[in-house]
Amino acid sequence: MAKYDYDLFVIGAGSGGVRAARLAALSGAKVMVAEEHRVGGTCVIRGCVPKKLMVYASEFSHSFETARGFGWTIDNPRFDWPRFLAEKDKEIARLSGIYVRNLENAGAELVHGKARLIDAHTVEVEGHDRVTAGKILIATGGRPWMPKALKGVEHAISSNEAFHLTELPKRIVIAGGGYIAVEFACIFNGLGVETHLVHRGPNILRGFDDDIRTHVTEEMGRRGVRVILSTQHDAIEKTATGLVSRFTGGHHCESDVVMFALGREPCTDDLGLDAAGxxxxxxxxxxxxxxxxxxxxxxxxxxxxxxxxxxTPVAIREGHAFADTEFNDKPTSFDHEMVASAVFSQPPVGTVGLSEADARHKYGKIDIYMTRLRPMKTAFAGEDERCLMKLVVDAESQKVVGCHVVGPDSAEMIQMAAIALKMGVTKQQWDSTCAVHPTLAEELVTLREKYLPPGLGQAA
Incomplete structure:
Protein backbone atom coordinates (compact mmCIF):
# COMPACT_ATOMS: atom_id res chain seq x y z
CA MET A 1 0.00 0.00 0.00
CA ALA A 2 1.12 3.56 -0.73
CA LYS A 3 2.33 5.48 2.29
CA TYR A 4 0.45 8.62 1.19
CA ASP A 5 -2.75 9.32 -0.75
CA TYR A 6 -0.84 11.39 -3.32
CA ASP A 7 2.74 11.70 -4.46
CA LEU A 8 2.32 15.46 -4.91
CA PHE A 9 -0.21 17.96 -3.63
CA VAL A 10 -0.09 21.43 -5.24
CA ILE A 11 -1.75 24.38 -3.54
CA GLY A 12 -2.56 26.94 -6.22
CA ALA A 13 -3.40 26.46 -9.92
CA GLY A 14 -1.57 29.40 -11.40
CA SER A 15 1.13 29.19 -14.03
CA GLY A 16 3.85 27.76 -11.77
CA GLY A 17 1.63 25.28 -9.97
CA VAL A 18 -0.02 24.00 -13.13
CA ARG A 19 3.31 23.49 -14.91
CA ALA A 20 4.72 21.54 -11.96
CA ALA A 21 1.55 19.47 -11.54
CA ARG A 22 1.30 18.58 -15.24
CA LEU A 23 4.92 17.44 -15.53
CA ALA A 24 4.74 15.47 -12.31
CA ALA A 25 1.54 13.76 -13.42
CA LEU A 26 2.98 12.98 -16.85
CA SER A 27 5.90 11.27 -15.12
CA GLY A 28 3.42 8.83 -13.55
CA ALA A 29 3.04 10.52 -10.17
CA LYS A 30 -0.36 10.72 -8.49
CA VAL A 31 -1.09 14.45 -8.25
CA MET A 32 -3.83 16.58 -6.72
CA VAL A 33 -4.15 20.34 -7.27
CA ALA A 34 -6.29 22.62 -5.10
CA GLU A 35 -7.43 26.05 -6.30
CA GLU A 36 -9.48 28.44 -4.19
CA HIS A 37 -10.56 30.65 -7.09
CA ARG A 38 -10.41 30.19 -10.89
CA VAL A 39 -7.72 28.08 -12.51
CA GLY A 40 -5.04 30.19 -14.19
CA GLY A 41 -3.85 32.31 -11.29
CA THR A 42 -2.97 35.98 -11.35
CA CYS A 43 -1.56 35.97 -14.88
CA VAL A 44 -4.57 34.56 -16.68
CA ILE A 45 -7.37 35.84 -14.46
CA ARG A 46 -6.32 39.22 -13.05
CA GLY A 47 -2.86 40.06 -14.36
CA CYS A 48 -0.75 39.70 -17.48
CA VAL A 49 -3.37 38.52 -19.96
CA PRO A 50 -6.35 40.80 -19.23
CA LYS A 51 -4.02 43.73 -18.64
CA LYS A 52 -2.30 43.20 -22.01
CA LEU A 53 -5.71 43.09 -23.67
CA MET A 54 -6.46 46.43 -22.02
CA VAL A 55 -3.13 47.77 -23.26
CA TYR A 56 -4.03 46.76 -26.81
CA ALA A 57 -7.44 48.43 -26.50
CA SER A 58 -5.96 51.65 -25.16
CA GLU A 59 -3.24 51.91 -27.83
CA PHE A 60 -5.74 52.41 -30.64
CA SER A 61 -6.48 56.01 -29.67
CA HIS A 62 -2.86 56.92 -30.38
CA SER A 63 -2.80 54.75 -33.50
CA PHE A 64 -5.78 56.63 -34.90
CA GLU A 65 -3.93 59.90 -34.54
CA THR A 66 -0.82 58.45 -36.19
CA ALA A 67 -2.96 57.13 -39.05
CA ARG A 68 -4.11 60.67 -39.84
CA GLY A 69 -0.51 61.57 -40.55
CA PHE A 70 -0.39 58.79 -43.14
CA GLY A 71 -3.43 60.12 -45.01
CA TRP A 72 -6.19 58.15 -43.34
CA THR A 73 -9.47 59.84 -42.44
CA ILE A 74 -10.59 58.75 -39.01
CA ASP A 75 -14.11 59.95 -38.23
CA ASN A 76 -15.41 59.83 -34.67
CA PRO A 77 -13.87 56.59 -33.33
CA ARG A 78 -15.63 55.43 -30.15
CA PHE A 79 -14.75 52.93 -27.46
CA ASP A 80 -17.37 50.57 -25.98
CA TRP A 81 -16.19 49.60 -22.47
CA PRO A 82 -18.98 47.05 -21.72
CA ARG A 83 -18.37 45.31 -25.04
CA PHE A 84 -14.65 45.14 -24.37
CA LEU A 85 -15.24 43.69 -20.88
CA ALA A 86 -17.53 41.01 -22.29
CA GLU A 87 -14.98 39.98 -24.92
CA LYS A 88 -12.17 40.08 -22.37
CA ASP A 89 -14.11 37.82 -19.99
CA LYS A 90 -14.81 35.34 -22.80
CA GLU A 91 -11.10 35.11 -23.56
CA ILE A 92 -10.18 34.65 -19.89
CA ALA A 93 -12.75 31.87 -19.56
CA ARG A 94 -11.30 30.18 -22.66
CA LEU A 95 -7.76 30.30 -21.32
CA SER A 96 -8.80 29.11 -17.86
CA GLY A 97 -10.55 26.17 -19.51
CA ILE A 98 -7.36 25.27 -21.36
CA TYR A 99 -5.46 25.15 -18.05
CA VAL A 100 -8.13 22.83 -16.60
CA ARG A 101 -8.03 20.52 -19.63
CA ASN A 102 -4.24 20.39 -19.58
CA LEU A 103 -4.28 19.27 -15.96
CA GLU A 104 -6.96 16.67 -16.63
CA ASN A 105 -5.24 15.37 -19.77
CA ALA A 106 -2.02 14.93 -17.81
CA GLY A 107 -3.86 12.85 -15.22
CA ALA A 108 -3.80 15.35 -12.33
CA GLU A 109 -6.85 15.65 -10.08
CA LEU A 110 -8.26 19.15 -9.57
CA VAL A 111 -10.31 20.21 -6.55
CA HIS A 112 -11.76 23.63 -5.79
CA GLY A 113 -11.52 25.05 -2.29
CA LYS A 114 -9.20 26.68 0.23
CA ALA A 115 -6.36 24.32 1.14
CA ARG A 116 -4.57 24.33 4.52
CA LEU A 117 -1.72 22.26 5.85
CA ILE A 118 -2.51 20.28 8.99
CA ASP A 119 1.06 19.05 9.19
CA ALA A 120 3.95 18.55 6.78
CA HIS A 121 2.15 15.73 4.93
CA THR A 122 -1.55 16.37 5.54
CA VAL A 123 -3.75 18.83 3.64
CA GLU A 124 -7.33 19.84 4.31
CA VAL A 125 -9.42 21.36 1.50
CA GLU A 126 -12.69 23.08 2.34
CA GLY A 127 -15.56 20.88 1.24
CA HIS A 128 -13.35 17.83 0.79
CA ASP A 129 -11.75 15.15 2.95
CA ARG A 130 -8.26 15.48 4.33
CA VAL A 131 -5.56 13.86 2.21
CA THR A 132 -1.88 13.08 2.66
CA ALA A 133 0.94 13.68 0.21
CA GLY A 134 4.59 12.72 0.02
CA LYS A 135 5.53 16.10 -1.45
CA ILE A 136 3.70 19.44 -1.22
CA LEU A 137 4.17 22.45 -3.49
CA ILE A 138 3.02 25.92 -2.45
CA ALA A 139 2.13 28.02 -5.51
CA THR A 140 -0.43 30.48 -4.15
CA GLY A 141 1.05 33.61 -5.74
CA GLY A 142 0.57 37.14 -4.46
CA ARG A 143 -2.11 39.78 -4.11
CA PRO A 144 -2.29 43.60 -4.14
CA TRP A 145 -1.23 45.31 -0.94
CA MET A 146 -3.66 47.94 0.36
CA PRO A 147 -2.92 50.62 3.01
CA LYS A 148 -5.59 49.41 5.42
CA ALA A 149 -4.91 52.14 7.98
CA LEU A 150 -5.56 54.96 5.50
CA LYS A 151 -8.72 56.93 6.20
CA GLY A 152 -11.24 56.27 3.42
CA VAL A 153 -9.33 53.38 1.86
CA GLU A 154 -12.62 51.48 1.62
CA HIS A 155 -13.57 53.81 -1.24
CA ALA A 156 -10.51 52.78 -3.29
CA ILE A 157 -9.92 49.77 -5.52
CA SER A 158 -6.90 47.60 -6.26
CA SER A 159 -5.69 46.36 -9.64
CA ASN A 160 -7.95 43.32 -9.19
CA GLU A 161 -11.11 45.42 -9.32
CA ALA A 162 -9.81 47.54 -12.23
CA PHE A 163 -10.61 44.65 -14.57
CA HIS A 164 -14.28 44.68 -13.61
CA LEU A 165 -15.36 48.33 -13.39
CA THR A 166 -18.95 48.49 -14.59
CA GLU A 167 -18.36 51.91 -16.13
CA LEU A 168 -15.26 53.53 -17.57
CA PRO A 169 -14.50 56.48 -15.24
CA LYS A 170 -14.03 59.98 -16.55
CA ARG A 171 -11.31 60.67 -13.96
CA ILE A 172 -8.96 58.35 -12.08
CA VAL A 173 -6.20 58.73 -9.51
CA ILE A 174 -3.70 55.87 -9.43
CA ALA A 175 -1.37 55.63 -6.43
CA GLY A 176 1.94 53.88 -7.01
CA GLY A 177 5.07 54.06 -9.09
CA GLY A 178 5.75 50.45 -10.03
CA TYR A 179 5.06 48.76 -13.33
CA ILE A 180 1.44 47.92 -12.46
CA ALA A 181 0.60 51.52 -11.59
CA VAL A 182 2.41 52.84 -14.67
CA GLU A 183 0.73 50.36 -17.00
CA PHE A 184 -2.75 51.12 -15.71
CA ALA A 185 -2.12 54.87 -15.88
CA CYS A 186 -1.26 54.50 -19.56
CA ILE A 187 -4.24 52.21 -20.15
CA PHE A 188 -6.81 54.57 -18.69
CA ASN A 189 -5.20 57.59 -20.31
CA GLY A 190 -5.32 55.84 -23.69
CA LEU A 191 -9.01 55.10 -23.17
CA GLY A 192 -9.72 58.79 -22.71
CA VAL A 193 -9.78 58.93 -18.92
CA GLU A 194 -8.31 61.98 -17.16
CA THR A 195 -5.45 60.22 -15.37
CA HIS A 196 -3.32 61.24 -12.39
CA LEU A 197 -0.43 59.00 -11.28
CA VAL A 198 0.65 59.79 -7.72
CA HIS A 199 3.85 58.36 -6.28
CA ARG A 200 5.55 59.04 -2.97
CA GLY A 201 9.07 58.63 -4.40
CA PRO A 202 11.14 61.05 -6.47
CA ASN A 203 10.66 59.00 -9.66
CA ILE A 204 8.62 56.07 -10.97
CA LEU A 205 9.78 52.51 -11.72
CA ARG A 206 12.17 52.06 -8.82
CA GLY A 207 14.81 49.44 -9.62
CA PHE A 208 14.93 50.29 -13.33
CA ASP A 209 17.74 52.23 -14.97
CA ASP A 210 17.49 55.93 -14.09
CA ASP A 211 17.53 57.09 -17.72
CA ILE A 212 14.62 54.74 -18.43
CA ARG A 213 12.66 56.06 -15.46
CA THR A 214 13.07 59.68 -16.50
CA HIS A 215 12.33 58.98 -20.14
CA VAL A 216 9.10 57.07 -19.41
CA THR A 217 7.92 59.85 -17.09
CA GLU A 218 8.49 62.45 -19.80
CA GLU A 219 6.77 60.39 -22.50
CA MET A 220 3.78 59.65 -20.27
CA GLY A 221 3.42 63.36 -19.61
CA ARG A 222 3.65 64.06 -23.32
CA ARG A 223 0.70 61.73 -23.88
CA GLY A 224 -1.42 63.35 -21.20
CA VAL A 225 -0.81 61.47 -17.94
CA ARG A 226 -0.28 63.85 -15.04
CA VAL A 227 2.56 62.35 -12.98
CA ILE A 228 2.73 63.75 -9.42
CA LEU A 229 5.85 62.74 -7.48
CA SER A 230 7.01 62.97 -3.86
CA THR A 231 3.53 62.86 -2.37
CA GLN A 232 1.01 60.30 -1.15
CA HIS A 233 -2.52 59.99 0.18
CA ASP A 234 -3.46 61.33 3.59
CA ALA A 235 -7.11 60.43 3.16
CA ILE A 236 -9.87 59.69 0.67
CA GLU A 237 -13.27 61.32 1.03
CA LYS A 238 -16.48 60.40 -0.75
CA THR A 239 -18.55 63.36 -1.96
CA ALA A 240 -21.70 63.86 -3.98
CA THR A 241 -19.63 64.28 -7.16
CA GLY A 242 -16.97 61.61 -6.70
CA LEU A 243 -13.91 60.98 -4.54
CA VAL A 244 -11.47 63.53 -3.15
CA SER A 245 -7.89 62.41 -2.66
CA ARG A 246 -6.11 64.49 -0.03
CA PHE A 247 -2.33 64.36 -0.27
CA THR A 248 0.59 65.20 1.96
CA GLY A 249 1.38 68.88 1.57
CA GLY A 250 -2.24 69.93 1.65
CA HIS A 251 -3.26 69.71 -2.01
CA HIS A 252 -6.08 67.50 -3.27
CA CYS A 253 -7.55 65.96 -6.43
CA GLU A 254 -11.10 64.92 -7.31
CA SER A 255 -11.82 61.78 -9.31
CA ASP A 256 -14.39 59.08 -9.95
CA VAL A 257 -12.08 56.19 -9.04
CA VAL A 258 -9.01 55.90 -6.81
CA MET A 259 -6.85 52.86 -7.47
CA PHE A 260 -3.94 51.68 -5.34
CA ALA A 261 -1.06 49.82 -6.96
CA LEU A 262 1.48 50.01 -4.16
CA GLY A 263 2.99 46.59 -4.56
CA ARG A 264 2.00 43.00 -3.90
CA GLU A 265 2.36 40.63 -0.98
CA PRO A 266 2.71 36.83 -0.91
CA CYS A 267 -0.46 34.82 -0.27
CA THR A 268 0.72 32.79 2.71
CA ASP A 269 -1.77 33.61 5.45
CA ASP A 270 -4.22 30.92 6.60
CA LEU A 271 -2.36 28.16 4.74
CA GLY A 272 -1.25 26.35 7.88
CA LEU A 273 2.42 26.86 7.04
CA ASP A 274 3.26 27.43 10.69
CA ALA A 275 1.70 24.08 11.60
CA ALA A 276 3.98 22.41 9.07
CA GLY A 277 7.05 24.35 10.22
CA THR A 312 4.90 34.54 -14.80
CA PRO A 313 7.64 33.02 -17.00
CA VAL A 314 9.85 32.75 -13.91
CA ALA A 315 7.14 30.90 -11.99
CA ILE A 316 6.74 28.52 -14.92
CA ARG A 317 10.46 27.83 -15.09
CA GLU A 318 10.65 27.32 -11.31
CA GLY A 319 7.72 24.89 -11.45
CA HIS A 320 9.33 23.06 -14.36
CA ALA A 321 12.66 22.81 -12.55
CA PHE A 322 10.93 21.44 -9.43
CA ALA A 323 9.16 18.73 -11.43
CA ASP A 324 12.33 17.77 -13.29
CA THR A 325 14.25 17.53 -10.03
CA GLU A 326 11.72 15.61 -7.98
CA PHE A 327 9.88 13.48 -10.56
CA ASN A 328 12.09 13.15 -13.64
CA ASP A 329 15.46 12.46 -12.00
CA LYS A 330 16.99 15.60 -13.54
CA PRO A 331 18.22 17.89 -10.75
CA THR A 332 17.54 21.39 -12.05
CA SER A 333 17.62 24.85 -10.51
CA PHE A 334 16.40 27.91 -12.39
CA ASP A 335 19.02 30.62 -12.90
CA HIS A 336 17.52 33.95 -11.85
CA GLU A 337 20.29 35.99 -13.50
CA MET A 338 19.70 37.95 -16.72
CA VAL A 339 15.92 37.58 -16.71
CA ALA A 340 14.37 39.98 -19.20
CA SER A 341 11.24 41.93 -18.34
CA ALA A 342 8.90 44.44 -19.92
CA VAL A 343 6.67 47.26 -18.77
CA PHE A 344 3.69 47.64 -21.10
CA SER A 345 3.50 51.35 -20.60
CA GLN A 346 3.00 53.72 -23.52
CA PRO A 347 5.68 53.75 -24.78
CA PRO A 348 6.67 50.30 -23.53
CA VAL A 349 9.91 49.33 -21.79
CA GLY A 350 12.13 46.30 -22.34
CA THR A 351 15.04 45.63 -20.02
CA VAL A 352 17.53 42.90 -19.19
CA GLY A 353 20.61 42.89 -17.00
CA LEU A 354 22.02 45.65 -14.82
CA SER A 355 21.10 49.30 -14.63
CA GLU A 356 23.91 51.82 -15.01
CA ALA A 357 23.98 52.44 -11.25
CA ASP A 358 24.08 48.73 -10.37
CA ALA A 359 26.78 48.09 -12.97
CA ARG A 360 28.97 50.87 -11.58
CA HIS A 361 28.56 49.41 -8.12
CA LYS A 362 29.48 45.90 -9.31
CA TYR A 363 32.20 46.59 -11.88
CA GLY A 364 33.50 50.05 -11.08
CA LYS A 365 34.38 51.29 -14.55
CA ILE A 366 31.75 50.84 -17.24
CA ASP A 367 31.04 52.12 -20.73
CA ILE A 368 27.64 53.51 -21.68
CA TYR A 369 26.20 53.57 -25.19
CA MET A 370 22.92 55.44 -25.48
CA THR A 371 20.74 57.17 -28.03
CA ARG A 372 17.44 58.99 -28.13
CA LEU A 373 15.63 59.13 -31.44
CA ARG A 374 12.29 59.66 -33.13
CA PRO A 375 10.83 56.44 -34.60
CA MET A 376 10.26 56.64 -38.36
CA LYS A 377 6.56 55.78 -38.11
CA THR A 378 5.53 58.51 -35.68
CA ALA A 379 8.07 61.06 -36.92
CA PHE A 380 6.50 60.84 -40.39
CA ALA A 381 3.13 61.55 -38.80
CA GLY A 382 4.53 64.70 -37.21
CA GLU A 383 4.62 63.38 -33.65
CA ASP A 384 7.35 64.17 -31.16
CA GLU A 385 7.62 60.73 -29.55
CA ARG A 386 11.15 59.75 -28.50
CA CYS A 387 12.69 56.30 -28.07
CA LEU A 388 15.62 55.53 -25.81
CA MET A 389 18.16 52.73 -26.25
CA LYS A 390 20.98 52.04 -23.83
CA LEU A 391 23.74 49.47 -23.48
CA VAL A 392 25.75 49.05 -20.28
CA VAL A 393 29.18 47.46 -20.81
CA ASP A 394 31.81 46.28 -18.33
CA ALA A 395 34.84 48.35 -19.40
CA GLU A 396 37.40 45.67 -18.56
CA SER A 397 35.86 42.57 -20.15
CA GLN A 398 33.72 44.49 -22.68
CA LYS A 399 30.84 42.20 -21.78
CA VAL A 400 27.39 43.73 -22.29
CA VAL A 401 25.79 43.56 -18.84
CA GLY A 402 22.66 45.64 -19.41
CA CYS A 403 20.31 46.46 -22.26
CA HIS A 404 17.42 48.91 -21.89
CA VAL A 405 14.90 50.04 -24.50
CA VAL A 406 11.93 52.41 -24.38
CA GLY A 407 9.84 52.53 -27.54
CA PRO A 408 7.62 50.54 -29.89
CA ASP A 409 8.18 46.77 -29.82
CA SER A 410 10.74 47.07 -27.02
CA ALA A 411 9.40 43.93 -25.33
CA GLU A 412 9.96 41.95 -28.52
CA MET A 413 13.47 43.36 -28.94
CA ILE A 414 14.52 42.67 -25.37
CA GLN A 415 13.54 38.99 -25.61
CA MET A 416 16.13 38.50 -28.34
CA ALA A 417 18.71 40.71 -26.62
CA ALA A 418 18.33 38.58 -23.49
CA ILE A 419 19.64 35.54 -25.34
CA ALA A 420 22.85 37.36 -26.21
CA LEU A 421 23.35 38.78 -22.71
CA LYS A 422 22.64 35.40 -21.13
CA MET A 423 25.39 33.91 -23.28
CA GLY A 424 27.87 36.62 -22.22
CA VAL A 425 28.05 38.62 -25.44
CA THR A 426 30.81 41.24 -25.69
CA LYS A 427 30.37 44.66 -27.24
CA GLN A 428 32.60 43.63 -30.14
CA GLN A 429 30.42 40.60 -30.86
CA TRP A 430 27.33 42.78 -30.51
CA ASP A 431 28.80 45.24 -33.04
CA SER A 432 29.50 42.44 -35.51
CA THR A 433 25.76 41.90 -35.95
CA CYS A 434 24.44 43.25 -39.23
CA ALA A 435 21.41 45.51 -38.87
CA VAL A 436 18.01 44.95 -40.44
CA HIS A 437 17.02 48.14 -42.24
CA PRO A 438 14.83 50.09 -41.86
CA THR A 439 13.85 49.03 -38.34
CA LEU A 440 13.94 50.56 -34.92
CA ALA A 441 15.88 47.53 -33.65
CA GLU A 442 18.81 48.32 -35.94
CA GLU A 443 19.63 51.26 -33.68
CA LEU A 444 20.56 48.76 -30.96
CA VAL A 445 23.29 47.11 -33.03
CA THR A 446 24.66 50.36 -34.47
CA LEU A 447 25.44 52.05 -31.14
CA ARG A 448 29.13 52.85 -31.55
CA GLU A 449 29.87 56.11 -29.71
CA LYS A 450 30.30 55.95 -25.96
CA TYR A 451 27.82 58.18 -24.17
CA LEU A 452 29.19 61.08 -22.14
CA PRO A 453 26.85 63.00 -19.82
CA PRO A 454 26.09 66.55 -20.99
CA GLY A 455 28.81 68.97 -19.92
CA LEU A 456 31.66 66.44 -19.80
CA GLY A 457 32.45 66.44 -23.50
CA GLN A 458 35.45 64.64 -24.96
CA ALA A 459 37.70 66.02 -22.20
CA ALA A 460 36.20 63.42 -19.85
Missing amino acids: VKLDEKGAVVVDEFSRSSVKNIWAVGDVTNRINL
Missing part, protein backbone atom coordinates in the same frame (compact mmCIF):
# COMPACT_ATOMS: atom_id res chain seq x y z
CA VAL A 278 7.58 26.28 6.98
CA LYS A 279 9.78 29.34 7.47
CA LEU A 280 8.62 32.71 6.11
CA ASP A 281 10.64 35.90 5.67
CA GLU A 282 9.74 39.31 7.09
CA LYS A 283 7.40 39.98 4.13
CA GLY A 284 5.55 36.71 4.53
CA ALA A 285 7.21 34.96 1.58
CA VAL A 286 8.21 31.30 1.74
CA VAL A 287 11.97 31.02 2.19
CA VAL A 288 13.41 28.55 -0.33
CA ASP A 289 16.79 27.36 -1.61
CA GLU A 290 18.00 27.28 -5.21
CA PHE A 291 15.86 24.19 -5.84
CA SER A 292 12.72 25.91 -4.43
CA ARG A 293 12.75 23.68 -1.33
CA SER A 294 11.44 25.29 1.86
CA SER A 295 12.74 24.81 5.39
CA VAL A 296 10.69 21.58 5.51
CA LYS A 297 12.32 18.87 3.40
CA ASN A 298 9.14 17.64 1.65
CA ILE A 299 7.61 21.10 0.98
CA TRP A 300 8.56 23.39 -1.93
CA ALA A 301 7.33 26.75 -3.20
CA VAL A 302 7.47 28.48 -6.58
CA GLY A 303 6.31 31.76 -8.08
CA ASP A 304 5.31 35.01 -6.42
CA VAL A 305 4.74 33.35 -3.05
CA THR A 306 8.56 33.15 -2.75
CA ASN A 307 9.03 36.83 -3.71
CA ARG A 308 12.12 36.17 -5.82
CA ILE A 309 11.37 37.49 -9.32
CA ASN A 310 7.63 37.97 -9.55
CA LEU A 311 7.08 37.23 -13.23
